Amino acid sequence: MIFPTEINLLDISSVILLVATFGLIVSRGFSNWVHAYRYQTMVLAGIVALIALITDIWELYIVSALTFGIKAIVIPKILFYVTNKLDSPIKLEVNPYVGMKLSVIISALLVAMSYFIFLYLDIKSNEIIQVFLPVSFALFFIGLFLIVSRRKALNQMVGLLTIENGLFLFAVSLTHGFSLIIEIGLMADILLGVIISSILLFRMSRTFDSIDIENLESLRDD
Amino acid sequence: MFSELFSSLESILIIALIITPITSGVLVTFLKRKRLVEVVTVFSSFLILIEGLILVNSILKYKTISVFNGIFYVDSLSGIIIITVSLVGFLSSIYSVSYMGKQYEKLIIDEKKLVRYYQGFNMFLFTMLLVPISNNMGMMWIAIEATTLVSVLLIMLYVKQSSIEASWKYLLIATVGLSLALFGTIFFYYVNTIDAPIGGDASGMNWTNLVENASGFDPNLVKLAFIFIIVGFGTKAGLAPMHTWLPDAHSEAPSPISALLSGVLLNCAFYGILRFHIITSNSVGSHFSNTLLMILGVISIGIAAASIYFQKDLKRMLAFSSVEHMGIISVAIGFGSVIGIFGALLHIINHAVVKSLLFFASGSISQKYETKLISDTSGIIRIMPITGFAFLIGGLAVIGMPPFNIFMSEFLVLSSGFESENFLPSMLVILFLVIIFAGFGKHLLKMIFGNPKQTMKKGDLGILSIIPMLVLVSIIFVMGVYVPEPLQRLIENASQILLVGDAHN
Numbered sequence: 001m002i003f004p005t006e007i008n009l010l011d012i013s014s015v016i017l018l019v020a021t022f023g024l025i026v027s028r029g030f031s032n033w034v035h036a037y038r039y040q041t042m043v044l045a046g047i048v049a050l051i052a053l054i055t056d057i058w059e060l061y062i063v064s065a066l067t068f069g070i071k072a073i074v075i076p077k078i079l080f081y082v083t084n085k086l087d088s089p090i091k092l093e094v095n096p097y098v099g100m101k102l103s104v105i106i107s108a109l110l111v112a113m114s115y116f117i118f119l120y121l122d123i124k125s126n127e128i129i130q131v132f133l134p135v136s137f138a139l140f141f142i143g144l145f146l147i148v149s150r151r152k153a154l155n156q157m158v159g160l161l162t163i164e165n166g167l168f169l170f171a172v173s174l175t176h177g178f179s180l181i182i183e184i185g186l187m188a189d190i191l192l193g194v195i196i197s198s199i200l201l202f203r204m205s206r207t208f209d210s211i212d213i214e215n216l217e218s219l220r221d222d
Numbered sequence: 223m224f225s226e227l228f229s230s231l232e233s234i235l236i237i238a239l240i241i242t243p244i245t246s247g248v249l250v251t252f253l254k255r256k257r258l259v260e261v262v263t264v265f266s267s268f269l270i271l272i273e274g275l276i277l278v279n280s281i282l283k284y285k286t287i288s289v290f291n292g293i294f295y296v297d298s299l300s301g302i303i304i305i306t307v308s309l310v311g312f313l314s315s316i317y318s319v320s321y322m323g324k325q326y327e328k329l330i331i332d333e334k335k336l337v338r339y340y341q342g343f344n345m346f347l348f349t350m351l352l353v354p355i356s357n358n359m360g361m362m363w364i365a366i367e368a369t370t371l372v373s374v375l376l377i378m379l380y381v382k383q384s385s386i387e388a389s390w391k392y393l394l395i396a397t398v399g400l401s402l403a404l405f406g407t408i409f410f411y412y413v414n415t416i417d418a419p420i421g422g423d424a425s426g427m428n429w430t431n432l433v434e435n436a437s438g439f440d441p442n443l444v445k446l447a448f449i450f451i452i453v454g455f456g457t458k459a460g461l462a463p464m465h466t467w468l469p470d471a472h473s474e475a476p477s478p479i480s481a482l483l484s485g486v487l488l489n490c491a492f493y494g495i496l497r498f499h500i501i502t503s504n505s506v507g508s509h510f511s512n513t514l515l516m517i518l519g520v521i522s523i524g525i526a527a528a529s530i531y532f533q534k535d536l537k538r539m540l541a542f543s544s545v546e547h548m549g550i551i552s553v554a555i556g557f558g559s560v561i562g563i564f565g566a567l568l569h570i571i572n573h574a575v576v577k578s579l580l581f582f583a584s585g586s587i588s589q590k591y592e593t594k595l596i597s598d599t600s601g602i603i604r605i606m607p608i609t610g611f612a613f614l615i616g617g618l619a620v621i622g623m624p625p626f627n628i629f630m631s632e633f634l635v636l637s638s639g640f641e642s643e644n645f646l647p648s649m650l651v652i653l654f655l656v657i658i659f660a661g662f663g664k665h666l667l668k669m670i671f672g673n674p675k676q677t678m679k680k681g682d683l684g685i686l687s688i689i690p691m692l693v694l695v696s697i698i699f700v701m702g703v704y705v706p707e708p709l710q711r712l713i714e715n716a717s718q719i720l721l722v723g724d725a726h727n
Contacts, residue, residue: 121446122442123443140401140405144398147394147398153390156394160394160397160398163398163401164401167401167404167405167408170405170408171404171408174408174409174412175408175411175412175415178360178408178411178426178427179358179360179427181361182358182360182361182364182427185360185361185364186360186364188364189364189367189368189371192368192371193367193371193393193397196371196374196375196393197390197393199378200374200378200386200389200390200393203378203381203386204386204390206381207381207382207383207386208383208386213390215383215387216386216387216390216391217387218383218384218387219384219387219388219391219469219470219473219474221469221529221532221533221534221538
């Protein structure tokens with residue numbers, strides 16, 4: 001049973017999530033990205049708890065707690081450690097392939113596109129799906145956009161994590177949690193992925209003196 | 223659950239198959255001595271091969287085996303993957319001793335790195351073995367994503383600019399691709415449990431369950447989900463145009479790992495596509511997924527043809543050849559006839575054998591010549607007679623010369639293409655194969671029979687690098703003439719699994 005106030009809560013939380021994601025797009029500094037990612041993940045954990053409250057599935061509370069613990073505490077800790085240890089003198093996204101103002105506009109269009117795709121999909125739905133599925137698509141597209149439009153490898157990594165957050169929201173809102181073991185496996189994969197890419201980032205900054213992906217263009221066929 | 227552990231031979235085998243590489247990885251971590259870690263890894267890979275063969279024997283007997291309440295499920299299709307993983311894994315572990323030993327002598331890596339290599343090697347085998355035995359498609363996805371992570375660690379073993387670049391691209395593209403595959407997997411789970419009470423149990427993600435219910439699925443959602451799956455797992459399987467990470471990653475990895483990446487890992491990812499292809503065919507008929515597989519396959523072969531013809535780097539050429547062969551497998555599944563599917567499954571095994579041979583040989587060659595450039599490599603047969611011979615056989619086999627094994631499966635594939643009246647794709651495939659034949663053959667002959675530099679010292683690189691190559695050469699010869707009876711039965715059973723979808727509609 002869903003009460004009007006809860007629907008409002010759903011709407012409000014989805015808006016907060018989008019705002020947090022836009023925070024990711026407009027920030028320039030390395031540590032700002034990590035902060036923005038952390039806010040985004042905290043909102044996500046809250047949304048999962050909200051879905052758990054509405055659907056009354058106790059497993060989702062555990063998933064929410066895991067999300068908070070691993071993705072809002074442990075992963076940002078690792079990323080902060082990486083940003084502090086990187087040798088590069090200027091820890092800013094100086095000159096992204098797509099400028100900041102244009103990025104905001106494109107991201108807004110991506111959000112609109114996500115809602116259109118959802119309308120087109122015609123999924124037999126309840127309120128949770130209706131509210132969160134388009135937002136999950138939006139997170140996916142914005143993450144993808146961050147990966148292709150930014151120069152710094154760390155920013156691409158945050159883009160990847162945003163995609164993953166979108167995927168997670170998609171899974172939870174569509175299926176209301178499939179299986180705790182699988183979800184724990186997914187988290188383990190993400191954690192391992194973050195650790196490995198952090199090692200790669202260190203090597204990159206040591207070998208190239210920067211984490212600019214401009215350096216990564218020597219392997220090609222010509 | 224634990225009582226079941228020892229209740230049947232099969233459950234013990236399946237558990238052993240995943241415990242062995244983990245144990246070996248842990249042992250390697252603690253032993254830390256060059257000689258010891260090598261022995262442990264070779265021994266455990268040998269054990270895996272034996273366990274795999276016994277398990278496949280059981281599969282032949284029972285057709286399907288499901289243990290631990292359906293957590294693990296193997297059938298003939300899994301059997302094919304298990305055979306290739308365990309065989310190439312074992313040979314690659316032997317070759318590793320020679321190859322990585324040489325790198326160690328050349329001071330390219332130290333003992334710490336060597337230990338890390340063998341840890342990664344064992345974990346890589348573990349994750350690849352987890353793919354074909356998972357029944358839960360979510361677990362299979364986790365295993366495939368884990369193969370990416372472990373293989374990235376192996377590729378970045380050398381701290382070089384090029385290997386850092388290759389691993390970053392690989393990590394980024396493969397992870398984005400696989401996230402699409404997870405979208406697809408969740409969609410399939412959703413259409414399966416759409417009418418079930420919310421928060422349904424995990425069995426809704428089991429392949430056996432999905433196939434059972436497939437005919438009742440919403441066709442539009444199934445089609446959408448399969449597009450996600452084929453783009454996602456197709457990225458990992460090296461299908462064009464999502465293959466861009468592949469030549470970088472496969473050419474920058476240490477050669478024994480390149481053999482595993484090209485020969486086996488691509489098949490594991492393709493196995494994911496096949497599983498969902500069966501579900502989709504059961505639900506909306508096989509025409510939809512067949513067409514998609516055919517289109518992607520033809521594009522892959524075409525792009526590989528162009529890239530091979532103008533290639534300058536030996537290992538990149540081999541990597542593009544993998545794109546080509548994954549394309550052939552994809553097209554063959556797409557043709558959808560009995561012979562085509564049989565040919566495709568046979569091609570999976572043949573390609574694994576030939577490609578790992580070529581990567582072993584190219585590893586030895588680049589260690590001897592100290593270059594990966596095709597133009598600087600010539601006269602292999604005079605400098606290193608046995609390696610040169612193996613490289614020649616592998617090269618002739620890979621471009622589809624009779625009487626070697628790949629000719630046999632390609633012949634089956636093409637004849638099924640004409641039989642199923644897919645004339646345009648078949649003609650295109652033939653055209654591209656001719657280009658590849660010319661391009662690869664040109665490079666191959668020059669490298670093998672050209673004039674070597676006078677200053678080079680003659681001789682092969684040591685017995686441990688040669689044995690795996692000779693084993694593979696003999697398999698190529700045997701499989702070129704006939705397919706051993708048990709293997710043939712295995713492939714036939716697996717083709718039946720893939721054909722069920724057609725019978726349904």
